[in-house]
Each structure stands twice: as C-alpha cells, then as structure tokens.
Amino acid sequence: MIGATVLSVIRKDLELRRDWPAILIGAAIGILPDLDLILVWGLGYPMKLHGSFTHSIVFAIAFGSALSLLLKESSIRGVLAYIGALLSHGLMDVATKKEFGGAQLLWPFTDQKYRMGLFSNYEFYPNPPTQSYIEILKQGFVLSLYEIAIFLPLLILILVLKTRPWKRRNAAAADEGLTNK
C-alpha cells in the first residue's frame, strides 16, 4: 500500500488503465525488503540480518534502477518512483520501530540500525522459535488491515487527483467536438 502510494505520487502522468502494472509493482516492492526474512527463517541466517541491506538506500537505488532497466522505464521520474517505493519501506521501518529492529538505511557505510518509534502503537516482532507461524501470519494480517485502513484512502485520493478523470472526459469531449466538425 505504501509502496503503491509513493510510486503514484512520484510518477508523472498517471493513467490507471496504462499504469496499473506499475502501481502493483510499487505495492510489491514496498514489501520486498522484508523478504530478507526468508533468509532468516528459511536459510537459518541470524535474526539480525532482518532489516539490514535490503532496507538501505543503496539497495533501493540499485534494485530500483535494475528494475527500471528490466521494465524499460526510461523517464527519470519513473525510475525515482521505483526507488522511492523501495525506500519507503526502510523509512517506515525506521519511523515505526522502537524497541529493537529498525533499518540499516546507510548500509554498507555503517551497520547502524536506525529506529525512531514515532508511532509504534502496533508492535509486530515475529519470533518463530516462540510463536507458531499461524500466530505470526495472524498478526501480520491484522497489521496489513491497519495499513490498508490508513493508506488505501490516501492511495485512492492520489489516484483520483493525479488521473483527474473529469479533466480527461472534458478533453475527450472537446476532441470529439473537433473531429465531428
């Protein structure tokens, strides 16, 4: 949700019918940094790996640029939109984590994990050894509901403002008027 929102804000000339794949990709890459959990849970890497390099500015720029190449995105704003969607994750982690966790925003320059705990009213610290996966999934689901409740209205608002359907309808009507003459 946040990834899609950030992407929609940065992209120029947003058009739902044409740009919905990019918006979906924005949503997907907004959660991509947390796939480092696969390394932790699946491959037995230490828990401190979570929130590390995939949450950094360098990773966002590198992955966002590579993705843009892959998707043949050539406009600077388009590339920045992907980078921004990726980076929104690390920044949100910094803003929401208080007790521990956080994000290594400045990796590889420093391993410092930044966290501010600005609004940490819902704590989500999955801990597989003591919690069942069902329990973690349930918590994650509740957390997603919060995110949707906050960011879905925002995303819709931005999509409406940026695509301005009423404006296009007027333009189309004007075009029709011209061609009919």
Ligand SMILES: [Zn+2]
């Ligand atoms: Zn994260």
